[in-house]
Amino acid sequence: MDTVKIPLGKRGRPSIPNPVRGLGGKVAWIIMGLVLLGVIVPSTFTYIGPGNVGIVIHKLGGGVDRKPLGPGLHFRNPLTTGIEEYPTYMQTLVLTRGQTDGSAGNDEINVNSVEGQPVSLDVSLSFELESTRVPTLYSTFRTDIQSIQHGFVRQTIRQALQEVVGGQEIAAILGPKKAEVVNRTQALLSERLAAYGFVVKQFTVNEIRAPQAVMDAINAKNVMQQQALTAQNELQKNMYQAQGDSIKAAGRAMAILAEARAQAEANQLLSQSLTPNLVQYEMTKRWDGKMPQVSGSAVPMIQLPNPR
Template sequence: MEFQNDAGSILLRKKVLRIVGIVVTLLVLWIVQPFTYENIDAGNVGIKINLYGTDRGVDNITIVTGRVWYNTWTTKIIEFPTFTQSVDYEPFVVTTRDAAEFQVDPKLNYHINPAMVPQIYRQYRKTLAEIEQQFMRNTIYDAYRIVANSFTSDSVMSNREKFEDRIQILLTKNLGKDGFIYDQLTSAISPPASLRQMIDEKNASIQARLKAENEAKQAIAEATVSKAKAEGEAAALLVRARAEAEANRLKQQSLTPLLVQQQVIQKWDGKLPQYGTVPQFFKNVAQ
């Protein structure tokens, strides 16, 4: 009886161990199994690369979107964003034709042509972040270096728009041929301290000259107004004086002897003037 119990216990123990072994094996297989999936979000493009087989390597790249299942042992998925990217680069220095050093602090906005994502990976075999800090940064630096070498220090500051237009043309061409679409470049260009001082002094001189010219023009204008006002007042006085003189002349011409006698008769009150009042009498008549 005891032998039967021992045999049953051994069988049960073996069965439990078998079940545990199967479960452990399944867990290990689940942990190490190579199958997984990748979600390619909107605004991104994924490329599927075969690592083994006759089609292995970057020559066989498939563009994928959405949820993609793949074998991590034999396949690799790399995702590239196709929406606008903004990269703020560390400042660098470029030299103009007259050996002046300008510091440039660029910020680039760009996006990737989705159809050229496989070509980008074939050519560079790097992540987008690595491409931005290596190839794209070198392209931006070369554009500034080439354009700056065709300008003098003064012309860079006085023809800033033309300077940046040339850089834009170069970047559009050199980035676009590899699938990177240029959107916008913001650059803070700082001249050397000596040139900045010269520019400030020149601007101050121009401001002082303009101020002096404005003050001179204002003084001339005020003098012109005062002269015109004085001439107007003098002309008005002359006209009044001439009018009064003409009136007196006409008045004197109108006092004929006959008219004077007539006025005397009209104003005589019938009394003979007293001695010493005759001049006053005729004065009253004349009035």
Template sequence: MKNSKTFRVGAIAVALVIIVGVLLVTFFLTRIPNGYVGVVYSPNGGVKDSTLSQGWKLVGAFDKVTKYPIRIQTVEYRDIQIATSDGKNITIDFAYNYQVEPSKVSSIFNTFGPISIQEIEDTYLKTRFRDAARKGISKFTVIDVYGEKSSEAGVDVQQRFSDDVKELGFIVSNVTVGVPQPDAKTQEAIDKRVEASQELERKTTELEIAKKEADRKRVEAQGNADKLLIEAEGQAKANKELQQSLSSQLVEYETIKKWDGALPYVSGSNTPMIQLPTTKTEQNSGTGSVTP
């Protein structure tokens, strides 16, 4: 019986030790997640100069730790109402990335107090972003925001927002502008504008094709003309060279080479006369031709 009682006392003691240990962990240890830093605030000493890096850290029993992300965070704001430069009210979804500059986390804590980063995103950052979006989008028409200038609008909003919050220690990047959601009348105007643009693009494409086909035919015709001209010039040159190479002696020589010696038949007693080339001596003496 005494042993049983001793056992119970021992078990209670162990339990008390465990409870005390858990309380000590609760009071004196805190965990900083990966990609975060912690700012320690003490009711007696205020904000401490040093920040806590990731891991388990020892703090005072009454110290409070506020965690801030130093890795990139993504924030989305949906259904923000904005007016364009042509007076159209549209609804747009936005998204952006940001991270906290590690050297300024104490300043952020002094500005906003011991509130979570999510609360800052939903209050201060959202207000500043809406202001930057309103000023940035108001420079563009609804067609611009809907079409090819949406990225330009996003860059304008990002620059304004980034410049506005960087002094506090927020580094902003990659603002994305979603597809605007206009009212029915505005959507109808957009559809007509898009159809007109597509029709213009189609006609421009057809015109380019026609121009290229005309250029092809012109080049082909020019090539044929050049070919004919070259052939004509070659033929003319050949004729000229042939004409210059012909002489009466050559013609007579070629005639004799092809003559088989037979006289052509002539009815009656007449014998045809054939003009033969003169000898070299007679040609040089100038006595004229002879009859064989």
């Protein structure tokens, strides 16, 4: 009898899904999502600090919004827009020979006087930016405010000073007309920078330098003028003193003359009033009734007034 062998196989086990493997994939996606959110979300908000405005730049078209963003938190699309923050508070541009008072280097302004002599000046300009004009300012120069200050604004200051200083003598600039130079230059700067949103608050000339030979000539001239003024004052003093002495002498002479005239008139009146009877009367008033003591046998004769 044939025996039929039936092959016996291993019993299969039911497949069980791996929870760790599935959870690991989800965690990876979650982490990636959080990273993306951490990168994208902060860039979708922009904070503009106090005293500043934000310029909205459209990356696709390259244009600039005409209305700036004010201080505070603002939402934006980081893929299509960019924000450039600009200060509007008061700033001071310092232009000096040395690296002092905020000057970046030798930023002195060099111009020529009416005589053609070189003049160098240390100046400073305080200004604010009009917030509504800031987008236009950025569209014009496409750079930060510091670059605009040391470029366009500095050249504008130099041009204004050349127009004003170029019509004056060095001696006048250093002396009586310095304030006029400052005021006229500030007026020109206010007018020319206003078109770009600058509001000029104050313009100052801190120091003026001229060639040493010119300074020596000015100093010598000032010394001579001072000496001449001193001599003139001394001459006037002597003239006034002489006039005073003359007036005093004339007064004394007039006083003596008046006194002499008064004495002469008094003598004349006195001589006219002296009569023999008056003299005899005065003698009688002063006689004490005693006979004068005389030696000899003669008897003094006393003449009495003759009554009438």
